[in-house]
Amino acid sequence: MTVSQKSPASVPTVYKIVPNDEEPMAAQTTEQLVCGKKIATVLELIQQFHGWTAPGLLLGVFMVDRARKLIGPAVEADAVVETFHCLPDAVQLFTPCTLGNGWLKVLDWDKFALSLYDRRTLRGYRVWLDLKKTRTYPDLYNWYMRKVPKKDLPLPVLLETILSAGPHVLSACPVRMTDLYKRRKKGVIEICPSCNEAYPVLQGRKCTACQGMGYAEQMTIPLPDNCSPGQNS
Ligand SMILES: [Zn+2]
Numbered sequence: 001m002t003v004s005q006k007s008p009a010s011v012p013t014v015y016k017i018v019p020n021d022e023e024p025m026a027a028q029t030t031e032q033l034v035c036g037k038k039i040a041t042v043l044e045l046i047q048q049f050h051g052w053t054a055p056g057l058l059l060g061v062f063m064v065d066r067a068r069k070l071i072g073p074a075v076e077a078d079a080v081v082e083t084f085h086c087l088p089d090a091v092q093l094f095t096p097c098t099l100g101n102g103w104l105k106v107l108d109w110d111k112f113a114l115s116l117y118d119r120r121t122l123r124g125y126r127v128w129l130d131l132k133k134t135r136t137y138p139d140l141y142n143w144y145m146r147k148v149p150k151k152d153l154p155l156p157v158l159l160e161t162i163l164s165a166g167p168h169v170l171s172a173c174p175v176r177m178t179d180l181y182k183r184r185k186k187g188v189i190e191i192c193p194s195c196n197e198a199y200p201v202l203q204g205r206k207c208t209a210c211q212g213m214g215y216a217e218q219m220t221i222p223l224p225d226n227c228s229p230g231q232n233s
Contacts, residue, residue, distance in 0.1 A: 035065045035094040039163060050089050055143065055158045056112070060090030062166035063127045067116040068095065070125040070172060077116040077124060080180055082109045090114075105180050112144070115175055122177040130171035137165040 034042055046057050071077050079097040081087045081104065088099065088106050091114060097103035103119075117124025134141040139161045142148045186200045192207040199207035208214070 034061050034166070035068065037094075045093055046089075049093050050086075053155070053159060054086050054089075055155070055162055056086030057089050058159060058162050059112075059129065059166065059169075060087040060114070061094060062162075063087070063112075063114055063129075063170055064090050064094045064116075066167065066170055066172055067114060067125050067127045070127075070174075071116050071118065075118045076120075078119045078181065079104045080107065080115045080117075081105070082107045082111040082113040084108055085110065087112065087114055102183055107180075115177075117175065117177050117181070119181065122181055124175055124177065125172050126175045127170055127172045130169060133169040133171070134165070137161055137169060140165050140169060 032039060037045070042061055043053055043058070046053050046061070050057050068077075077095065077097070079091045079095060081091055084106055088104065091104050092098045095104075095116070099106070111128070113126060113128035115124055115126040129144065131141065131144070134144070139153060139158055143153055143158055188201045189198050190201045191197070192199050192210055194206050194210035197207060204211060
């Protein structure tokens, strides 16, 4: 998908989302800023970071925008996201919170909701997709509730719906954190007697993998020749 932008004088900026350089969808006219960025920029950033313009991620940007506005620019917010699908990337793209820095936590609940909160006061806001509000956007409802096959709801149509619906299908409420707000600490580090790799002793007398809970088994075949140290190509 490509995103093109036209800025004729005296007319609002027009953005076109063009799937695979064909079938231009109806133009979305907006000067709207989401997360401080123009829609065209948001779409480009999503494409670069996520690999494609996922509708859930685009909707997520509106959610992050709402939460950021509610909590205010002065607050260093941490984030909790309630699904592994799409939404964590909206937080990672448009807030300083990432999985790597530990400021973002992700719950495997598959609920389309997120919270941003002040890490000092533990107060913040939860924002969610409010299905009642999607009634006036049947494409959005049908997509989220999986009521229509993908082929019957082309991506450009869905993206355009989300651009119109974005701020209007969300609800928000103030929250006070009761869990998940503690930063994860490694604690004491030891050397695993089985694999000789460092691991947190909280895991037990051996590392998790050596206790039989690993995710892969080692194979006894040689590495490819081009992977020895010092060979970068
Ligand atoms: Zn081990």
